[in-house]
Amino acid sequence: MLPAVNSVQALPNYRLLLTFDNGERKCFDMSPYLHYPVFKRLQNPGFFNLARTDYGTVTWPGDIDIAPETLYIDGVPDYSLITTKLDNV
Numbered sequence: 839m840l841p842a843v844n845s846v847q848a849l850p851n852y853r854l855l856l857t858f859d860n861g862e863r864k865c866f867d868m869s870p871y872l873h874y875p876v877f878k879r880l881q882n883p884g885f886f887n888l889a890r891t892d893y894g895t896v897t898w899p900g901d902i903d904i905a906p907e908t909l910y911i912d913g914v915p916d917y918s919l920i921t922t923k924l925d926n927v
Contacts, residue, residue: 840907841906842894842906843891843906844858845857845891848887848888849865851867852867852869852872852886853866853867854896855916858910862915863915863916864909864915865916866908866913868886871904877902880902886898894906896909
């Protein structure tokens with residue numbers, strides 16, 4: 839069973855910073871999906887920024903969501919915590 843999304847933060851350039859219930863943090867790029875009809879409304883940055891978590895995945899108003907499996911499998915590990923710690927050494 840894949841981890842569920844615990845929190846989401848919308849980032850610039852249609853990226854999502856995700857925290858999963860197993861503690862992993864990943865960054866997911868939504869831009870390749872924006873041409874699909876279901877995600878067209880997300881092309882508006884203000885609307886994209888309304889991302890929230892619900893039922894273990896990311897959702898937007900209007901019943902827009904994306905499969906948590908896609909977010910987890912295609913998300914890139916977030917190394918910002920490691921980089922920040924190394925910068926402070």
